[in-house]
Amino acid sequence: MTAAAAPLKIRSGVREAAPYVPDWLGLDRHNYVRLDRNEATRPLSPHAIEAVTNHLHDRGMHSYPDGEGLTDAIGQYCGVPGGHILATNGSDQAIDLCLRAFLGPGDTVVMARPEFPVFGHVAALAEAVVRGVPYNDDLTFPYERFERALERTPKLIVLINPNNPTGTHIDLAFIEQVVRTHPDVPVIVDEAYFEFTGRTVAPLTAKYDNLLVIRTFSKAFAMAGMRLGYVVAHPGVITQLAKMRNPFDVNSLAMVAAKAQLAHVDEIRAYVDEVMLAIKPSAVNFFSERGVAFWPGAANFVLVRPSNCQAVVVELKAAGILVRPITATPLAGTFRMSMGTQEEMTRVFDVLDGLSFLRKAEA
Ligand SMILES: Cc1ncc(COP(=O)(O)O)c(C=O)c1O
Structure with missing residues (x-):
């Protein structure tokens, strides 16, 4: 076959x-x-290695993970309460959950292209329609064309800041304007490289309940092999997304390593x-x-x-x-x-x- x-x-x-x-x-x-x-x-940092080793010695791996304290620690790092955080199995899973929560067959999602490929892939699996807006020839963000693409209201808006592989950054004022002027449309902002840019809209999730920010421990935190990402959003949105995830998708070693690193930012x-x-x-x-x-x-x-x-x-x-x-x-x-x-x-x-x-x- x-x-x-x-x-x-x-x-x-x-x-x-x-x-x-x-x-x-x-x-x-x-x-x-x-x-x-x-x-x-x-x-991986020596703090994380020590914490993981202690965890293995003291608790072993025969129990299901229990996430105590991780979302509060991530929330503190992001400047929001822990209820705004959903930990995921890498930010790839965060992308998967966020897109599947909002997109069904025939629904339209607007994003600049070429995008980080997981977005296009998950949209295709959901049988959604990508209204792609090409980056400018110099790979800067196509602000005006993107705004025009939003004139026909889509089901979902994706902004990858900065994008991979183009490295393109998006002005934070533009992102807030999109979020503010489309209050009924979820806006997903991927900030996988936030630590390298220092530029974020995560604190705005306290103000706008249509904003979802996706981040990861794979890059600056050197944890790509441990698979830990997270969504920052309004607690009401987090509660809904959590239903789509399996209860133990994030493993204990990733949690322990992340907490140890967040204590030494x-x-x-x-x-x-x-x-x-x-x-x-x-x-x-x-x-x-x-x-x-x-x-x-x-x-x-x-x-x-x-x-x-x-x-x-x-x-x-x-x-x-x-x-x-x-x-x-x-x-x-x-x-x-x-x-x-x-x-x-x-x-x-x-x-x-x-x-x-x-x-x-x-x-
Ligand atoms: C823009 C962007 N988002 C998300 C990811 C996914 O990272 P991970 O699933 O390791 O958290 C990557 C990885 O390269 C990326 O470049």
């Missing part, structure tokens, strides 16, 4: 959706410098400062000085358009460095590269400097 010929009556939205196939499938990524998935390139800030104030500027200088087309974006990654993207990606891989080739229109011919440690970046720059075909005459 081939997948395409499944005899059961699987919904068409599911049948027609493309499966998620990770780049470098089958490769042991641990043997490489991994700049391909916007992960942190530092290990200054360390996260130090990591973020190093990435954004030292490492990323060195990448920006590197590409600017060599005249290579690139978009710095607002987060801990850059998007690069060399003259021969495929060859650059292959050469980097041969040198033990993974980056992410992007194929979504109109970004074909670009690769996305997360910021590694300074040492890793020096290695990247050395390899790139050895490539004659790196440069492209114009952006």
Whole structure:
């Protein structure tokens, strides 16, 4: 039986959706410098490792997780009461819950494109219609066209700030204006990279009950493998979303590690400062000085358009460095590269400097 010929009556939205196939499938990524998935390139903090180890010793893993204290700790971090928080199995699950709560077959969701692909994927599974608004040619946010796309009221509005893979940021005043002027339409704001930008609308969830903010511990908190994300929204919305999630979707080790890290947020800030104030500027200088087309974006990654993207990606891989080739229109011919440690970046720059075909005459 081939997948395409499944005899059961699987919904068409599911049948027609493309499966998620990770780049470098089958490769042991641990043997490489991994700049391909916007992960942190530092290990989990010693506080989190200690807390997780103590938890394993003292409580083991034979009990179901009990989330005590996590939502209050996250709420405090976000500047809202704990009742505004729903912890999820990675922010991918938060996206899934939020979209499925509002979208059914034929419903319209407005988002700028190309978006972080999970949004399009979940919308397709829900058989919703994406009214996509292309980013401007320079990958800035298409403010006027987005507003025009909202003239016919959609079921849902998605704003990814900043977006992945474009790195595009959105003015917070614009986001609040959209939320305020569409009080009956839920507005989802993805802030997966909030720690790197320092710009958020999460506190506005106390004022607007149609605003839902999605965040993650996968990036600045270096917990991608533990799968912890969260939704910040009005408590009435959180209660509804919680019904759609299974009771134990978030595992105890993720909770323990997150609480330990939230007690030492200054360390996260130090990591973020190093990435954004030292490492990323060195990448920006590197590409600017060599005249290579690139978009710095607002987060801990850059998007690069060399003259021969495929060859650059292959050469980097041969040198033990993974980056992410992007194929979504109109970004074909670009690769996305997360910021590694300074040492890793020096290695990247050395390899790139050895490539004659790196440069492209114009952006
Ligand atoms: C914009 C954006 N949102 C959400 C996610 C999902 O992250 P996670 O499911 O690890 O929390 C990512 C991951 O790359 C992302 O880039």
